[in-house]
Amino acid sequence: MIDWNQSFSYSFPTNIRFGKGVIQELPDFLIEQDVSKPLIVTDSTVASLPFFGKILRQLDLKGLEPEVYDKMHKNPIKSDVLQGKDFYTKTNRDSIVAIGGGVAMDVARAIALSINHHRDLFDYDDLLGGDQYITEHVPILVTVPTTAGTGSEVGRSAIISEDDSKKKRILFHPKLMAKIVFADPELTMDLPPYITAATGMDALTHHMEAFLAKGFHPMCEGIALEGIRLISGSLVNATHRPDLASRSKMLIASLMGAVAFQKGLGVVHSLAHPLSSLLDTHHGLANAINLPHGMAFNYEGNESKFDHMAFAWGLGSQAGQRFLEGLSEINRELKLPESLSDIGVTQDHIPTLSQLAAADFAHPNNPKTVTQTDFEILYRKAL
Incomplete structure (x- = not known):
C-alpha cells in the first residue's frame, strides 16, 4: 500500500518529483541549475489562486526574480506564444516554469522553442517535418501541473492554433521535454x-x-x-x-x-x-x-x-x-x-x-x- 504522505522520485520519460509538498523544492532546483530569472507561465485563473502567490513568495525568499506571463486564450493561439516570447526577451529571463493545466504547458513549451528558433512558429509543425529545424538550445523548462487531465507536464509537444482559422498545429521534439516535473497533489485539492x-x-x-x-x-x-x-x-x-x-x-x-x-x-x-x-x-x-x-x-x-x-x-x-x-x-x-x-x-x-x-x-x-x-x-x- 502506498503512503500518499510520502514523496517519490522517478524518471519516465523525464525526471519527476511526486508527492505532497514537493513544490517547496522548486526554488532550490532553479538555484542548482544556475538560473535566477524564471518566466512563470500560467493562466489568469491559476495566477489568482492563493497557492500561486505562495510559490512566488518562496521564489522571492530564495533570491530569485520571477516574472509572470498569463496572457493566453483557453485554447492557445500563435499570438499568445509570440507575446510570451517578447515578454521573455524584454524582461531578460533565463528559464521557464509552467504552472497550470494543458494550456499553460503548451504555451510555455512553445515559448521555450521560440526563444532561440527564429523561423515562423509553424515552420516547426511536426506534421510538416518541422522537427528538422529544431537544432538550437532550448531554455530550462520546469513543469508544475495543477490539474489531472492532459498530462502535458511530461510531454514533449505543444498544440497551438492558428489565430484566424483556429486550425491546430503540433510542435514536437525531445528538446521540449521538461527538465523536471514537480507533481504535487496538494496543488489540485482546490480544483x-x-x-x-x-x-x-x-x-x-x-x-x-x-x-x-x-x-x-x-x-x-x-x-x-x-x-x-x-x-x-x-x-x-x-x-x-x-x-x-x-x-x-x-x-x-x-x-x-x-x-x-x-x-x-x-x-x-x-x-x-x-x-x-x-x-x-x-x-x-x-x-x-x-x-x-x-x-x-x-x-x-x-x-x-x-x-x-x-x-x-x-x-x-x-x-x-x-x-x-x-x-x-x-x-x-x-x-x-x-x-x-x-x-x-x-x-x-x-x-x-x-x-x-x-x-x-x-x-x-x-x-x-x-x-x-x-x-x-x-x-x-x-x-
Missing part, C-alpha cells in the same frame, strides 16, 4: 468539481484511445490499462469527495496518460479538437461528451480490447460491452453535460465541425478508418 471531472475524463480518454490506437507498443498499452485502473478507483471521489489519495491517483493517471498516448490517439480527440478551436469548448469536456459515441464506433472488431479495459475498470472478464454502455453513466455520475446541444452546439455547426475533424491529426491512429461522413454521423448522435 472545483466540474474542472476535476472534465480533466479526469480527458485522462481517461487518453488511456482508452492509446490502448486502442493502431500500431505495436506494448509498453504504452500496459501503462494505459494501469491508468484506467487508477482512474476507476479515484475519479468520482476526486470530484465529489476529494482527499489526498484520490487526488494523487488522478495526478499519476494523468501523467501516465501522456506517456501512453505516445502510441497515438483517435476518433474522440478528432471530434473534440474542433469543438475547442471553433466554439472554445473545454478540451476535457469535449472529450467527455464524445467518448461514448467514439468508443461505440470503435467497438466492433475490437471487442477483446474493450474486455481488457473493462477488466482494468473493475468489471471482471468479458465485460467490454458493459464498460462501453457505462461511459455515459460516468458522465452523469460526474454531473457533466451529456450532449453537444447542452453546450450550445447546433445542427448548423456540424458541417464545419466535421470538416475540421476530418483534417485533424489524431484520427489516423484510430483502429478504424474515420471519414468526414462518419464524423457528421457521430456529431449528430452526440447532439
Whole structure:
C-alpha cells in the first residue's frame, strides 16, 4: 500500500518529483541549475489562486526574480506564444516554469522553442517535418501541473492554433521535454468539481484511445490499462469527495496518460479538437461528451480490447460491452453535460465541425478508418 504522505522520485520519460509538498523544492532546483530569472507561465485563473502567490513568495525568499506571463486564450493561439516570447526577451529571463493545466504547458513549451528558433512558429509543425529545424538550445523548462487531465507536464509537444482559422498545429521534439516535473497533489485539492471531472475524463480518454490506437507498443498499452485502473478507483471521489489519495491517483493517471498516448490517439480527440478551436469548448469536456459515441464506433472488431479495459475498470472478464454502455453513466455520475446541444452546439455547426475533424491529426491512429461522413454521423448522435 502506498503512503500518499510520502514523496517519490522517478524518471519516465523525464525526471519527476511526486508527492505532497514537493513544490517547496522548486526554488532550490532553479538555484542548482544556475538560473535566477524564471518566466512563470500560467493562466489568469491559476495566477489568482492563493497557492500561486505562495510559490512566488518562496521564489522571492530564495533570491530569485520571477516574472509572470498569463496572457493566453483557453485554447492557445500563435499570438499568445509570440507575446510570451517578447515578454521573455524584454524582461531578460533565463528559464521557464509552467504552472497550470494543458494550456499553460503548451504555451510555455512553445515559448521555450521560440526563444532561440527564429523561423515562423509553424515552420516547426511536426506534421510538416518541422522537427528538422529544431537544432538550437532550448531554455530550462520546469513543469508544475495543477490539474489531472492532459498530462502535458511530461510531454514533449505543444498544440497551438492558428489565430484566424483556429486550425491546430503540433510542435514536437525531445528538446521540449521538461527538465523536471514537480507533481504535487496538494496543488489540485482546490480544483472545483466540474474542472476535476472534465480533466479526469480527458485522462481517461487518453488511456482508452492509446490502448486502442493502431500500431505495436506494448509498453504504452500496459501503462494505459494501469491508468484506467487508477482512474476507476479515484475519479468520482476526486470530484465529489476529494482527499489526498484520490487526488494523487488522478495526478499519476494523468501523467501516465501522456506517456501512453505516445502510441497515438483517435476518433474522440478528432471530434473534440474542433469543438475547442471553433466554439472554445473545454478540451476535457469535449472529450467527455464524445467518448461514448467514439468508443461505440470503435467497438466492433475490437471487442477483446474493450474486455481488457473493462477488466482494468473493475468489471471482471468479458465485460467490454458493459464498460462501453457505462461511459455515459460516468458522465452523469460526474454531473457533466451529456450532449453537444447542452453546450450550445447546433445542427448548423456540424458541417464545419466535421470538416475540421476530418483534417485533424489524431484520427489516423484510430483502429478504424474515420471519414468526414462518419464524423457528421457521430456529431449528430452526440447532439
